[in-house]
Amino acid sequence: MTERTADRIREELEQSIIGGAFADGERLDEVSLSEQFNVSRTPVREALHALSASGLVEQLPRRGAFVRYPSFRRTIEMFEVMAELEGMCGRLAARRMTDSGIVAIEKAMQGCEAAHLAGDTDQYYRENETFHHLIYAASGNTFLSGEASKLHRRLRPFRRLQLRVRNRMRQSLNEHRDIVEAIRSGDADLTGRLMHDHVAIQGEKFNDLMASYDEARAG
Amino acid sequence: MTERTADRIREELEQSIIGGAFADGERLDEVSLSEQFNVSRTPVREALHALSASGLVEQLPRRGAFVRYPSFRRTIEMFEVMAELEGMCGRLAARRMTDSGIVAIEKAMQGCEAAHLAGDTDQYYRENETFHHLIYAASGNTFLSGEASKLHRRLRPFRRLQLRVRNRMRQSLNEHRDIVEAIRSGDADLTGRLMHDHVAIQGEKFNDLMASYDEARAG
DNA sequence: AATGCATTTCTTGTATACAAGAATATTGAC
DNA sequence: GTCAATATTCTTGTATACAAGAAATGCATT
Numbered sequence: 254m255t256e257r258t259a260d261r262i263r264e265e266l267e268q269s270i271i272g273g274a275f276a277d278g279e280r281l282d283e284v285s286l287s288e289q290f291n292v293s294r295t296p297v298r299e300a301l302h303a304l305s306a307s308g309l310v311e312q313l314p315r316r317g318a319f320v321r322y323p324s325f326r327r328t329i330e331m332f333e334v335m336a337e338l339e340g341m342c343g344r345l346a347a348r349r350m351t352d353s354g355i356v357a358i359e360k361a362m363q364g365c366e367a368a369h370l371a372g373d374t375d376q377y378y379r380e381n382e383t384f385h386h387l388i389y390a391a392s393g394n395t396f397l398s399g400e401a402s403k404l405h406r407r408l409r410p411f412r413r414l415q416l417r418v419r420n421r422m423r424q425s426l427n428e429h430r431d432i433v434e435a436i437r438s439g440d441a442d443l444t445g446r447l448m449h450d451h452v453a454i455q456g457e458k459f460n461d462l463m464a465s466y467d468e469a470r471a472g
Numbered sequence: 473m474t475e476r477t478a479d480r481i482r483e484e485l486e487q488s489i490i491g492g493a494f495a496d497g498e499r500l501d502e503v504s505l506s507e508q509f510n511v512s513r514t515p516v517r518e519a520l521h522a523l524s525a526s527g528l529v530e531q532l533p534r535r536g537a538f539v540r541y542p543s544f545r546r547t548i549e550m551f552e553v554m555a556e557l558e559g560m561c562g563r564l565a566a567r568r569m570t571d572s573g574i575v576a577i578e579k580a581m582q583g584c585e586a587a588h589l590a591g592d593t594d595q596y597y598r599e600n601e602t603f604h605h606l607i608y609a610a611s612g613n614t615f616l617s618g619e620a621s622k623l624h625r626r627l628r629p630f631r632r633l634q635l636r637v638r639n640r641m642r643q644s645l646n647e648h649r650d651i652v653e654a655i656r657s658g659d660a661d662l663t664g665r666l667m668h669d670h671v672a673i674q675g676e677k678f679n680d681l682m683a684s685y686d687e688a689r690a691g
Numbered sequence: 692a693a694t695g696c697a698t699t700t701c702t703t704g705t706a707t708a709c710a711a712g713a714a715t716a717t718t719g720a721c
Numbered sequence: 722g723t724c725a726a727t728a729t730t731c732t733t734g735t736a737t738a739c740a741a742g743a744a745a746t747g748c749a750t751t
Contacts, residue, residue, distance in 0.1 A: 257533055258705070283733070293706040298733090299521065306525035314476055315712055315733055330615035334560070341556050396549035477735070502703070512736040517703090534703055534742055 259296035262286075263303045270309050270320055271410045281310065281318045308407065325463055331408055332456030336449045338401045339385070343432065343448030346391035347441040354391045355437060361387055362429050369426050374416045384429060388436075388448070415458045425451070478515035481505075482522045489528050489539055490629045496541040500529060527626065544682055550627055551675030555668045557620045558604070562651065562667030565610035566660040573610045574656060580606055581648050588645050593635045603648060607655075607667070634677045644670075 266286075269275065287297045301318040304310040311321045323331065346354075364380035385405060389398040415421055428451045435444040485505075488494065506516045520537040523529045530540045542550065565573075583599035604624060608617040634640055647670045654663040 284731095294733090295705050295707090299704095302518065302521055303525070306522070316714095317733070327615055330613045333613060334557075334616050334619060337556065337560050338553075341553070394549045394552055396546055397553050400553060503701095513703090514735050514737090518734095535744095536703070 257296075258292050259299035259303075262290055262292065262296050263300035265290070266300055266304060267307075267309060270304070270322075275320045277320060277322045279320050281320060283317075307403075328408075328411055328459060329456055331404065332411075332452065332459065335401075335404050335408055336452040336456065338397065338404060339388075339452045340445040340449030342389050342392040342394075342397060342401055343436070344441045344445030345393060345397070346388050347436045347439055347444035349393040350391055350436055350439070354387070355433075358384065358387045358391070358436065359433060362426075362433055365426055365429055369422050374422065377422055378413060378416060381425070381429075388432075411459055412455060414462065415455055418458055418462065421458065424454075428454075476515075477511055478518035478522075481509055481511065481515050482519035484509070485519055485523060486526075486528060489523070489541075494539045496539060498539050500537045500539060502536075526622075547627075547630055547678060548675055550623065551630075551671065551678065554620075554623050554627060555671040555675065557616065557623060558607075558671045559664040559668030561608050561611040561613075561616060561620055562655070563660045563664030564612060564616070565607050566655045566658055566663035568612040569610055569655055569658070573606070574652075577603065577606045577610070577655065578652060581645075581652055584645055584648055588641050593641065596641055597632060597635060600644070607651075630678055631674060633681060634674055637677055637681065640677065643673075647673075 266281075275281070281301060283294045283297050283301070287294045290297065301310060301312065305312045305318065308323075309320065310318045312318045361380055361384040365377055365384060368374075368377035368380050382405075386402060389401045389405075392398055416425075428447065432444060432447045432451065435447055485500075494500070500520060502513045502516050502520070506513045509516065520529060520531065524531045524537065527542075528540065529537045531537045580599055580603040584596055584603060587593075587596035587599050601624075605617075605621060608620045608624075611617055635644075647666065651663060651666045651670065654666055
């Protein structure tokens with residue numbers, strides 16, 4: 254037993270929830286889950302607590318754990334905060350960027366370009382993650398970097414959805430180029446604004462996506 | 473048993489840690505703690521996990537839990553992020569403020585004034601909390617409001633320290649007046665900037681405070 | 692004396708047993 | 722038939738027992 258069972262359960266549950274295996278508000282029964290995973294209730298409980306801390310699950314005392322998909326509104330709110338945090342990261346990063354740092358970021362951007370040329374959304378997705386995390390780290394504020402990473406992770410499933418939107422990959426890439434350019438020029442305010450908008454636009458795209466779903470349902 | 477034991481333990485441990493009962497890096501032994509609190513290891517473990525999630529302790533797999541006081545640098549970093557979040561709250565609040573909202577905020581400010589006149593730092597502290605939370609809520613972004621509240625809570629012990637600094641209460645009050653004025657005028661950018669600086673100055677004061685401690689130790 | 696290895700001890704992680712609150716079913720009154 | 726009170730069942734919360742890594746100790750070897 255090299256890995257903690259609780260962590261594995263947590264991971265698997267998270268994937269299941271994100272993958273939409275449960276209905277919103279569905280109760281997660283400790284006994285059923287422990288039977289399903291062939292473990293005792295203990296690691297399941299720990300996993301549920303962890304998921305509760307990260308916001309995927311809500312726990313009511315002596316009532317149990319319930320999956321809580323963020324509402325449409327809440328998702329928009331989260332993108333709004335993410336935009337602010339990324340803007341801050343960009344602002345600080347432009348101010349504090351080192352030579353080796355900018356090289357790494359440029360390399361990540363080239364990875365994005367390669368993925369775009371190959372038409373590989375999955376690869377683009379991964380390279381894009383690297384790009385963003387490098388900028389978080391370059392902010393020089395480890396607490397900010399950590400918080401940004403946490404929220405980034407939480408928004409992952411929604412962001413992933415968006416690469417499917419027509420031309421989004423190309424547009425995203427252009428935004429990356431502008432951001433790198435701004436960082437290179439050391440313009441903190443511009444970098445912050447560009448990073449902010451780069452994320453805010455994702456919230457808007459998400460909005461569009463939902464609207465088109467609603468339309469499709471109604472039509 | 474009307475309350476969860478684990479929650480009580482969590483609360484008590486949190487108070488102890490914040491109160492400085494443990495050295496930085498000290499290991500929190502599950503067995504010792506359970507004996508100390510006269511409970512089993514189970515609720516102690518849950519409490520430690522919760523504290524780990526909120527950042528007060530660090531858990532290393534199969535090694536145990538260790539108290540982690542934020543370093544000086546990290547504290548400054550946290551204030552930096554707090555300033556950004558509060559600035560965002562202020563910006564949105566100014567834009568979205570309702571009539572009843574502004575009345576509540578003005579009332580909280582009057583509470584601060586009363587506390588200042590009475591020279592009651594504890595009361596000022598409480599009224600100040602209300603003031604800030606009202607602005608968080610007025611942002612209309614419940615996710616932002618929640619995150620701001622969490623970080624606010626985490627920085628509480630450091631903020632409390634600062635009211636002892638000479639004239640800080642008066643200065644803080646003046647800043648509150650400016651903020652309320654800006655909100656009333658509906659100037660989002662100004663409100664955001666004022667809120668940001670209102671918090672950033674706390675980080676600076678904290679910096680000063682630490683510097684004077686170091687000086688006192690050296691002298 | 693110092694280092695490497697084996698053994699022991701200690702602590703965390705998991706399983707299971709028990710306690711108590713919440714939900715549900717049942718029974719009785721109206 | 723409906724509602725309320727009570728009994729039963731079900732589920733979470735806590736305690737304890739057991740398993741398995743990690744640290745500590747002691748011994749042998751160089």
